[in-house]
Amino acid sequence: MIRGALLCAEKELKIRLRDRWAMLIYLMLPLTIAGMVISVSGGSSGPQPTAQLLVVDQDDSFLSQTLLGAMTQAQDGQLIQAQTVKLAEGQAMIDSGDGTALLIIPAGFSDSVLSEEPATLELITNPAQQILPGILEEFLKVMVDGVFYLHRVFGEELALIKRQIDNTPESGDSLFTDALIASISISINNSVESITDYLDPAILELTDAEQDESDESGISFGMVFFPGTIFMGILFAAQGMSDRFWIEREKGTLRRSVVSPLSLAQIFAGSLLSGAALLLLLTGVMATLGFLYLDLSFAMWLPAVLWLTLSGLVMFGLMALLQLLAPSQKAGSLITNLLVFPLMMAGGAFFPFEALPDWIASIGRWVPNGFLLERLKSYLVYDGGLEALLTGLPHALAMALLLWGLCAWRLAPFAGSR
Amino acid sequence: MIEVHQLRKQFGQLLAVEDVSFTAPAGRIFGLLGPNGAGKSTTINCIAGLLTPTSGLVSVQGYDVVSDPLAARRSLGVVPQELALYEDLSARENLRFWGGAYGLSGKALDQRVNTVLAEVGLQDRAGDRPDTFSGGMKRRLNFACGIVHEPEVLLLDEPTVGVDPQSRERLLDQVRGQVERGACVLYTTHYMEEAEALCDELAIIDHGKLIAHGNMDELRSMMGERDVLKVSGQFDEAAVRSAFNGVERAELLHIDDGMIQLAAEQASRRLPEFLRALSESGAEIQETTLARPSLESLFLRLTGKELRQ
Structure with a gap:
């Protein structure tokens, strides 16, 4: 029995390994898709783009400095970085493609703003950049709008400040006495209180939320996506291997095998063994790449690969059963091809469960690959320990036995033996 | 065995x-x-x-x-x-x-x-x-x-x-x-x-x-020593059968619109007799072939059709 099964397995494995394109597709397609999705979603640790704003501050006033401060504080200073330059230097840098934009704050800008007279800010953008200059433009527009509304609300107070500055003697003695400052402060406070109802149209309730433990553990999108990537490979491989019985039947080699001393059980076991060996190889390679990329502990490698191989056998069994039930090879290929993508989508292989709508995720967790993937993620990503796999093992074995049992039941009539 | x-x-x-x-x-x-x-x-x-x-x-x-x-x-x-x-x-x-x-x-x-x-x-x-x-x-x-x-x-x-x-x-x-x-x-x-x-x-x-x-x-020996005569042309099946009713020691193996096959002893010597019978049935003869008894003719006789049909 064993010798015949190994003979069939060796033959099957030779045939499958010689189909190098198929092997490459099983391996590369999931990795390519994963690479694209991770890069589109921002990756796990890539640098954030920052706008380099070159500033020529010809006004050099408190107000011009306040304007720059407001801009560079956006997103904790990670979005815009300002660099003060001379006009010629700034223009040369923009011409050579350095920097996102050149902002020229003219002399007298502060006076003009305080006296509500027209003032011009000049922004020269770098045509070589697409998005960041637009962000800077929008930022400046918001600032200009802010100045307009500041005058509408605090016009008197600003006029008073402007007068006091204009009247400051050349000796430099400040006219801002404590009483004046207090008076301006009270006035501003009264103005703010009078418009509170308009400034706070939406009541925002601030609640303290304890940060999710998983976020603190540093789980990146790549980490969440990684097990699903291997499942993608498993599904492609399972689908690709599932038509072997049809090929053997169409070529006549299945009938030839059936009339030889080889039993159907040996032929069947050979297919199963070769499938397991191929899945072990495939998931081993993919898991190794993933473990290296994500810096996972290799202590988890063997259980993960064994689980993946078992998962592959479940999916291989499902696809093979559908092929054996199909009325023709073409129909079998069509059915399994049509099934692969919904299984990938719902089963969390393409989009992680964490990114799926709840109702799809709850269905997906109960399709065979979704169930198996969930267990693996619990083990690899969410520190579920070996228990996460062991508690799912009876279910996985039951699925594999059921599906392959049905395949064995179907194989005899399929081979033409009646 | x-x-x-x-x-x-x-x-x-x-x-x-x-x-x-x-x-x-x-x-x-x-x-x-x-x-x-x-x-x-x-x-x-x-x-x-x-x-x-x-x-x-x-x-x-x-x-x-x-x-x-x-x-x-x-x-x-x-x-x-x-x-x-x-x-x-x-x-x-x-x-x-x-x-x-x-x-x-x-x-x-x-x-x-x-x-x-x-x-x-x-x-x-x-x-x-x-x-x-x-x-x-x-x-x-x-x-x-x-x-x-x-x-x-x-x-x-x-x-x-x-x-x-x-x-x-x-x-x-x-x-x-x-x-x-x-x-x-x-x-x-x-x-x-x-x-x-x-x-x-x-x-x-x-x-x-x-x-x-x-x-x-x-x-x-099941065929006897009979030769097989194949005649192609245009035939009226009923007329041909009627014409061969009077021909002794000849067996019509197969007949359709375009071909007749018959088995007869010493068919080569009796060819004029067969052609005359066909002519009386109104057949238009295009080609005749005479063959010695073979497996193919036996098959034809037993099954009424050629093996490749």
Whole structure:
């Protein structure tokens, strides 16, 4: 029995390994898709783009400095970085493609703003950049709008400040006495209180939320996506291997095998063994790449690969059963091809469960690959320990036995033996 | 040796094989002839163990194919009509697999593979895949896979279909070689001349029944010493039958709008008599052919149709 099964397995494995394109597709397609999705979603640790704003501050006033401060504080200073330059230097840098934009704050800008007279800010953008200059433009527009509304609300107070500055003697003695400052402060406070109802149209309730433990553990999108990537490979491989019985039947080699001393059980076991060996190889390679990329502990490698191989056998069994039930090879290929993508989508292989709508995720967790993937993620990503796999093992074995049992039941009539 | 006794196989309401009996002895080539759908393949599938007989007994080398299938299959070698080869494996790997399937291993397997490769003239292409072979080479490899384990009983199902004359001769020599070493060969073919030249014994099957059985001499005697006259042209079936009612010692084997075939003793001397009868029936004659009694004419007489129909 064993010798015949190994003979069939060796033959099957030779045939499958010689189909190098198929092997490459099983391996590369999931990795390519994963690479694209991770890069589109921002990756796990890539640098954030920052706008380099070159500033020529010809006004050099408190107000011009306040304007720059407001801009560079956006997103904790990670979005815009300002660099003060001379006009010629700034223009040369923009011409050579350095920097996102050149902002020229003219002399007298502060006076003009305080006296509500027209003032011009000049922004020269770098045509070589697409998005960041637009962000800077929008930022400046918001600032200009802010100045307009500041005058509408605090016009008197600003006029008073402007007068006091204009009247400051050349000796430099400040006219801002404590009483004046207090008076301006009270006035501003009264103005703010009078418009509170308009400034706070939406009541925002601030609640303290304890940060999710998983976020603190540093789980990146790549980490969440990684097990699903291997499942993608498993599904492609399972689908690709599932038509072997049809090929053997169409070529006549299945009938030839059936009339030889080889039993159907040996032929069947050979297919199963070769499938397991191929899945072990495939998931081993993919898991190794993933473990290296994500810096996972290799202590988890063997259980993960064994689980993946078992998962592959479940999916291989499902696809093979559908092929054996199909009325023709073409129909079998069509059915399994049509099934692969919904299984990938719902089963969390393409989009992680964490990114799926709840109702799809709850269905997906109960399709065979979704169930198996969930267990693996619990083990690899969410520190579920070996228990996460062991508690799912009876279910996985039951699925594999059921599906392959049905395949064995179907194989005899399929081979033409009646 | 193959023994088939009162074999019957039914698929639902369809009776595919009805009480067929024959014995194919060792060291002989037994031809099984029949038109498509006659029950020939069903009979072979029952012998090979692919189908379970509804009733009757089939044994290979004394092993009942139903009660002792594994022993029966170990004695068998099968060369199917289709090219049942693994295109992704080399010729040598194909032979090694099928040899292994029949229990060969180690040096014995290596030796047999080399011997068979040489016998079918593929030793120079042993490492190549069959998808790089010509049709004749594939046929030879297909045959080699069936004999790599030196079976005591060999089932050959149309092994020369689509083969060039050179490869066909080589294959037929191989079949004779199997008989010389004492194997029993069951051979089916559409080529009558091939069956006549090769088979020691023949059985003709039609509509699931065995309608003739014997060696070539015995079968020829069923035809008597009658020649077969084929006439092509345009005929009115009823008029021709009426015209030949008065012609003695001549049998109309087949008639349709475009052809007549009749069997008669000393037909060459009586040709004017036949042509006159045809002329009276209003037939327009285009061509006449006279043939000595053959398997083909016997087949025609027994089944009313040519083997290729």
